Amino acid sequence: MNTRQSIDRNKYVMTFMITAIIFGLMLYINGILDQKRYEDVKSIQDQISLDLLSSETQFNLLKETSCKSIDDSVLSKELNSLATKLSYLEANQSESNQGEIAYLKKYYSLxxxxxxxxxxxxxxxxxxxKVISVLYFYGDKEDCSECEDMSYVLTRLRQQYPELRIYSFDTKLDLGALNTLKTIFGIESTKLPALVYNGQSNIGFKSIDEIKELIPDLKQIDIENAKKKELEEMSKDSENKASTSTGATSAKPRN
Amino acid sequence: MDIAFDLFLYSFMFLILYFQVFLILTLLENRSSIKSENKRLEGIGPDGETLENIPDTDKPTVTIVVPVFNEEKTVEKTILSLLDLNYPKDKLTIMVVDDGSKDNTWKFVQKFQGHPMIALHQKENGGKYTALNYAIEHATSEYIGCLDADSFVDSEALNHILPYFAEEGVVAVTPSMKIQNPDNVLGMIQNAEYQLGIFTRKILAILDAQYVTPGPFSIFKREVFNDVGPYRHAHNTEDLEMALRLQEKHYKIRNAHRALVYTVGPRTIYKLYKQRVRWTGGFIQNALDYKRLILNPNYGNLGFLVLPLAMYSILATLIFLAYNLTTLITRSFEAYNRFKVTGFDWRLDLQQFIGTNIDWWFYNLQSSLILGSIAVLIIIFAVVYGKKLAGIKENNYMDILYFLLLYSLISPLWLITSVYNTIRNRDAAWR
Structure with a gap:
């Protein structure tokens, strides 16, 4: 009566195979998606380089024309979104892709x-x-403990002031042009984070207020925005007043 | 991410997927046999061996034990549901064993005094397993089962269970359990969980790998206790230990998926937590007591797949939990640092959050997500199938949603405590 339970070996093998196929398929899809991300970044970079070429050409033409003919398209708007995507790739890609990422980063820096x-x-x-350009040099967490906080501040400022263009450079990248830039502004890998504005380099973490002190143009924008708001509110108030007074007049006949 | 953790993550996902594929394959293999079981129960199979067709005089005698301890509120309803069983009156005995109740339970059951089908017994308090053993000692019927005083049976339950004993070597048959009138979120979660349980129990029965003969209405051949001995304390989960003991002796346990038993699930998180700490802790400790079965090919699918995987998944869930908590803490710390330097501006923060989280590009479409979706689909399928299997006619599927959303949030509560208790008890035993 008490027979030993048996194991159906074939079923165990079969299950293993099906599971392996599903697993393999999943890894394959993952690979495709990673590739797609990489290609996406590459195509954005191509777009930017095209934009830049166009700007350069426009700029050369500019010598013969006036400033007014320069439209907004010269400011490559894709740079910011590219930066976010690149840092995502850097954080999430597997080791094998790090070489490709480094290449993309160099290209982006250029x-x-x-x-x-x-x-x-x-x-x-x-x-x-009205364009405010700031160069931002950062390093790894080990070399630069304040860099993380600094990037939070800069990200926030970039959100608040669309006029602000922040060019961020990973000082670890081995790139000729970047090294020249570092030499020009006297940036050292041991003294980070560093912000360069108006040719002046500022070392160490700066809070939002400190940066506003550093870049008076931002304060100017604040003042202008406040004025605009005030004007809007005043016009709103006067509209309200107008409507209440008409309301009052319309109520009068009842009395 | 750390490579070692990646490896662990992948092996865990692989094993879970393996188990799910194994269950589904088993179901596909046995679909026709489940269908013929259903037909046989309805009396339309070729051999038509449903109990309906057996003359009352030939039907076996059955004792149902109702162990009670401070259950004045529900005991009457439980007894009434048993009296309502469609079974010959002279073949069915209801044995109420009062395990030294401190409330009015004993007074309440006196109204059944003298009822020809009901035997009332009172003993000193000793725990549920002693009440069961008391009943086993005093019963003389061919079959014996138990119904806790928080459960009620469908009137056809016994007729659905007994035919399974026709197979040689079968000494126990488990029922399908359902939550009685789930009317709050916690009840709905348990309802879906129990329906998932109906599915898994059926498949485990087919695989000869049931590791629990649930307290409510599992029916045994009485003589089997002469061979395997009485119930033990077994870390307060005597129904789990009994199943493992039967499996160890290579007895067969079957599942009557159509035999419905309704049970009142805990209505507060705390009570549910207490119940599950007992169940999970009981499982871990009994599995450790029976570790000679684990990875032992003599014990078939139970030893080779079900027990090791269940143990592994408890451990793995805890590791995952620790990992997720660490991530959460790191993220919160990062967010705190960010707010400290930038200040809080909900509009800009939301904008940034959406920009980097909602856009598919940034969505972490990693393996865990794909496998997670497969697992969710299989769970939904299993819950719906379990419902169909037991013939439950409820057209409410909200319970699945609640289950999927909330179960993984509350289950770590009892997993942690159970593992902690196990470690502590083991340590204490050393001294």
């Missing part, structure tokens, strides 16, 4: 340098173009 140069030229030539 694009930033080019954009920055262009912006400076633009600012010199066309004084009414």
């Amino acid at each position: 694009l930033q340098v080019k954009d920055w140069i262009l912006m400076r030229q633009l600012a010199e030539k066309c004084k009414d173009q």
